[in-house]
Amino acid sequence: xxxAAPALSDQREPRITELPIEAHLGTNGMTLFxxxxxxxxxxxxxxxxxxxxxxxxxxxEEPPKLGLAFALLAILVLSSVTIAWGERQLKAQRxxxxxLSLIATFILGLVFVAVQVQEYREHLRTLTPRTDxxxxxxxxxxxxxxxHVGMGLLMLFFVLLIPRYRAPEQLHRSYRNAAMYWxxxxxxxxxxxxxxxxxxxxR
Amino acid sequence: MVxxxxxxxxxxxxxxxxxxxxxLERIWETPKTLWGWLTTVDHKxxxxxxxxxxxxxxxxxxxxxxVIRLQLATSNRTLIGPQAYTQLFTMHGVTMIFWYxxxxxxxxxxxxxxxxxxxxxxxxxxxxxxxxWSFLLSGAFLHASLLLSQAPHGGWxxxxxxxxAPYSPDYGMDFFALALIFLTVSTTAxxxxxxxxxxxxxxxxxxxxxxxxxxxxxxxxxxxIVASLPALTVACVFLELDRQWGTHFFDISHGxxxxxxxxxxWIFGHPWVYVIFLPATGMISMLLxxxxxxxxxxxxxxxxxxxxxxxxxxxxxxxxxxxxxMTDMSMSFFSAASMTISIFSAIQIFAWxxxxxxxxxxxxxxFHFALGFLAALVIGGLNGIVTAIIPVDWxxxxxxxxxSHLHYVLAGTNVFPVFAAIYFWLPxxxxxxxxxxxxxxxxxFMFIGLNLTFFPMQIAGLMGMPRRVYTYGSGLGxxxxxxxxxxxxxxxxxxxxxxxxxxxxxxxxxEVASANPWGADGLEWSIPSPPPSYAFAHIPTVxxxxxxxxxxxxxxxxxxxxxxxxxxQTPVSSALDAVPISLAQMPEDTITPLLLAxxxxxxxxxxxxxxxxxxxxxxxxxxxxxxAWLWPRPVEESFA
Numbered sequence: 001x002x003x004a005a006p007a008l009s010d011q012r013e014p015r016i017t018e019l020p021i022e023a024h025l026g027t028n029g030m031t032l033f034x035x036x037x038x039x040x041x042x043x044x045x046x047x048x049x050x051x052x053x054x055x056x057x058x059x060x061e062e063p064p065k066l067g068l069a070f071a072l073l074a075i076l077v078l079s080s081v082t083i084a085w086g087e088r089q090l091k092a093q094r095x096x097x098x099x100l101s102l103i104a105t106f107i108l109g110l111v112f113v114a115v116q117v118q119e120y121r122e123h124l125r126t127l128t129p130r131t132d133x134x135x136x137x138x139x140x141x142x143x144x145x146x147x148h149v150g151m152g153l154l155m156l157f158f159v160l161l162i163p164r165y166r167a168p169e170q171l172h173r174s175y176r177n178a179a180m181y182w183x184x185x186x187x188x189x190x191x192x193x194x195x196x197x198x199x200x201x202x203r
Numbered sequence: 204m205v206x207x208x209x210x211x212x213x214x215x216x217x218x219x220x221x222x223x224x225x226x227l228e229r230i231w232e233t234p235k236t237l238w239g240w241l242t243t244v245d246h247k248x249x250x251x252x253x254x255x256x257x258x259x260x261x262x263x264x265x266x267x268x269x270v271i272r273l274q275l276a277t278s279n280r281t282l283i284g285p286q287a288y289t290q291l292f293t294m295h296g297v298t299m300i301f302w303y304x305x306x307x308x309x310x311x312x313x314x315x316x317x318x319x320x321x322x323x324x325x326x327x328x329x330x331x332x333x334x335x336w337s338f339l340l341s342g343a344f345l346h347a348s349l350l351l352s353q354a355p356h357g358g359w360x361x362x363x364x365x366x367x368a369p370y371s372p373d374y375g376m377d378f379f380a381l382a383l384i385f386l387t388v389s390t391t392a393x394x395x396x397x398x399x400x401x402x403x404x405x406x407x408x409x410x411x412x413x414x415x416x417x418x419x420x421x422x423x424x425x426x427x428i429v430a431s432l433p434a435l436t437v438a439c440v441f442l443e444l445d446r447q448w449g450t451h452f453f454d455i456s457h458g459x460x461x462x463x464x465x466x467x468x469w470i471f472g473h474p475w476v477y478v479i480f481l482p483a484t485g486m487i488s489m490l491l492x493x494x495x496x497x498x499x500x501x502x503x504x505x506x507x508x509x510x511x512x513x514x515x516x517x518x519x520x521x522x523x524x525x526x527x528x529m530t531d532m533s534m535s536f537f538s539a540a541s542m543t544i545s546i547f548s549a550i551q552i553f554a555w556x557x558x559x560x561x562x563x564x565x566x567x568x569x570f571h572f573a574l575g576f577l578a579a580l581v582i583g584g585l586n587g588i589v590t591a592i593i594p595v596d597w598x599x600x601x602x603x604x605x606x607s608h609l610h611y612v613l614a615g616t617n618v619f620p621v622f623a624a625i626y627f628w629l630p631x632x633x634x635x636x637x638x639x640x641x642x643x644x645x646x647x648f649m650f651i652g653l654n655l656t657f658f659p660m661q662i663a664g665l666m667g668m669p670r671r672v673y674t675y676g677s678g679l680g681x682x683x684x685x686x687x688x689x690x691x692x693x694x695x696x697x698x699x700x701x702x703x704x705x706x707x708x709x710x711x712x713x714e715v716a717s718a719n720p721w722g723a724d725g726l727e728w729s730i731p732s733p734p735p736s737y738a739f740a741h742i743p744t745v746x747x748x749x750x751x752x753x754x755x756x757x758x759x760x761x762x763x764x765x766x767x768x769x770x771x772q773t774p775v776s777s778a779l780d781a782v783p784i785s786l787a788q789m790p791e792d793t794i795t796p797l798l799l800a801x802x803x804x805x806x807x808x809x810x811x812x813x814x815x816x817x818x819x820x821x822x823x824x825x826x827x828x829x830x831a832w833l834w835p836r837p838v839e840e841s842f843a
Contacts (some may be wrong), residue, residue: 001244001351002577015764016764016774016783017764019783019784019785019786020776020785020786021785021788022391022775022785022786022787022788023785024775024785025326025327025399025403025775025787028326028398028399028402028403029326029330029395029396029399029418032394032395032398032399032429033395033607034400035429035430036391036395036430036431036432036433039433039434040433040436042433043433043437043467043470044437045433046466047437047441047452047467050460050463051458051459051460055458055460056457056458057457057458059460060803073728085395104470107270129444129449129450130449130450130451131449131457132451132457133451133452133454133457133458133459133460134458135450135451136444136450136451136452136459136585137452140440140441140444140450154826155620158830158833162834162835163832170779170835171835174833174835177490184617191740
């Protein structure tokens with residue numbers, strides 16, 4: 001039951017009884033969650049450089065190969081593009097296209113995981129987490145990122161399951177939040193490639 | 204119409220219709236059953252649970268401290284051996300710092316902030332319930348190690364390499380690392396909740412410059428939790444990987460660096476000091492003006508220095524590590540930053556003194572605790588400056604001087620404001636007044652006990668008594684100071700006990716509290732004690748920093764426009780100028796927060812025991828429960 005009918009005298013301000021239902025609190029929360037996750041990776045990178053500067057055993061073998069890392073980067077950037085396109089479709093009420101691009105993003109995410117397994121398989125021949133401290137931090141950072149990819153995939157899968165007819169505004173919210181998180185995962189990989197793959201190669 | 208002042212002067216409830224109250228009660232109430240108790244998302248209920256649980260951990264940590272003091276009462280005692288002593292001081296520190304000092308402030312913030320800002324709940328009520336359950340379960344998880352008599356024993360900052368597997372082969376440090384990771388999840392969730400609540404749920408008109416100071420301090424520490432807790436997570440993950448999974452982060456023989464632990468731990472650790480200090484100063488800034496019968500002196504300065512303390516608090520962590528060997532340049536920088544912090548604290552102290560000086564003082568029990576806090580802060584702050592001076596720090600490092608400093612600032616500036624807050628806000632929560640005379644007796648026991656315990660420790664420290672050693676030889680001149688400290692510790696414990704007794708007595712036969720027994724200025728005092736489940740029948744509007752001391756009637760709402768009774772709703776405002784822009788649809792009671800916390804407990808337990816399959820099941824359960832939690836429910840059409 002709503003409050004009494006608004007009086008006509010007060011036309012200047014929007015009436016407090018006619019406010020829309022809030023749609024952004026969850027996004028505020030997601031922003032802060034991404035911020036704290038971002039600090040987590042900042043500290044992981046801090047540890048990487050702290051150990052690199054002070055350690056006697058660092059990169060005793062050759063630096064990591066760039067090929068697959070760049071392939072992974074291309075896959076994730078492409079998936080960011082598809083999810084961003086999907087958001088635009090959803091805003092324009094084209095739910096089917098939005099859903100299709102969500103599926104495309106999800107598949108690209110799975111491809112990323114598959115390629116990374118391949119990358120690990122090759123890499124583990126020369127270096128394991130137990131080899132030395134470089135191996136420990138290298139695999140910890142990349143597998144932390146992989147775990148975040150896994151979480152992002154779960155979020156995308158969850159949004160895929162939401163029936164569009166039941167709560168359209170809820171679908172929009174969840175879609176937007178999952179997309180934000182997916183972009184974050186993508187950006188972290190850019191830093192992983194730049195700092196863990198490219199930098200040792202150009203030194 | 205009679206003015207709001209009239210009602211307030213005679214302490215009359217604001218008029219509202221019975222029908223409206225019954226309708227709101229039906230929407231917001233939680234049934235008083237076991238199921239209702241497990242599923243509630245009411246911030247008032249969760250806040251009270253936080254406070255009770257944290258006080259339980261205070262008692263536990265206090266008992267551990269008393270055993271330590273008994274062991275140190277005279278020289279060469281053998282009450283407990285070195286092994287048990289190490290476990291005891293570790294559990295004492297970890298319990299007090301992580302499971303008492305911060306959660307108790309979360310408890311007050313949980314209960315009070317929505318009421319202070321004129322909202323009906325936190326921004327994410329279910330996340331709030333999850334924060335509580337995971338706080339409780341992580342504490343239980345840590346203390347399970349005691350039952351296995353494998354308690355952690357590395358001190359509260361657990362320096363490597365002592366805490367790595369070759370030197371600490373039992374499960375103690377695994378419990379430590381995993382319980383802390385578990386707790387960071389809870390604390391981060393709580394911090395995000397506070398930030399969004401404070402920015403978005405303020406009542407119409409409560410602009411950022413009219414916000415209560417307690418909100419400023421909670422907002423500051425919540426932001427620094429978001430930025431600093433990941434450092435603890437990373438440190439504990441590295442430790443656990445090194446201990447159980449064969450990595451080499453801290454293993455020098457494979458290129459690891461032990462100092463990495465100290466860097467990460469203190470990047471987290473010093474902001475954390477402000478996490479358990481700033482909200483306490485925020486509470487003092489709320490209650491000291493009430494008992495001085497005037498608005499606080501220098502509101503903008505206090506607000507700004509609170510925020511700046513949080514910011515500069517990120518640039519001082521190395522002052523815990525002056526003794527590890529660093530360049531003069533970096534030490535000078537961190538020494539200067541550490542001294543800068545004292546400027547912001549001094550601004551606050553002078554604002555409080557100015558408030559007292561120009562006010563008319565009402566010396567209640569709560570006021571006594573606030574003054575005790577001021578004294579302890581000045582002593583603890585001054586010997587803090589002493590330890591920020593590098594050459595002095597090298598002399599007193601790892602002695603009882605540091606123990607004295609950290610207890611003056613933690614016991615003095617957390618426990619005393621918390622007790623001031625208990626005497627101030629408990630009548631609001633329970634509807635019963637506490638006994639003032641007994642409160643003052645309790646204060647004097649605690650205050651004398653505090654100084655008897657920790658002042659002699661400064662002398663013992665300057666005489667060279669090292670911390671964390673289970674006994675000391677006779678004839679070193681340490682007997683007197685230690686005996687006094689032990690007597691002081693028991694005096695303080697007795698004072699705490701008196702307040703607990705006071706609470707139970709007040710629940711049995713205490714005077715019934717009115718809505719605003721202290722004549723205070725905040726919105727939380729405008730509603731009945733204890734508040735109804737919906738808190739505000741009409742969402743208030745605010746025009747000044749002291750809503751209950753101005754001429755404006757915040758509930759003047761003849762058209763019932765600010766009732767919002769189509770479901771659990773509360774208005775959402777713009778972040779800075781608090782213009783209402785939408786309505787938040789709050790969730791109903793649900794069991795999912797508890798289930799999620801239980802699934803995480805299963806996951807962490809499996810990690811301690813290295814049961815991989817169970818761990819994966821735990822993770823899968825976390826995902827399933829989270830999906831059930833977030834699954835969209837269609838908005839109900841009718842609530843009437």
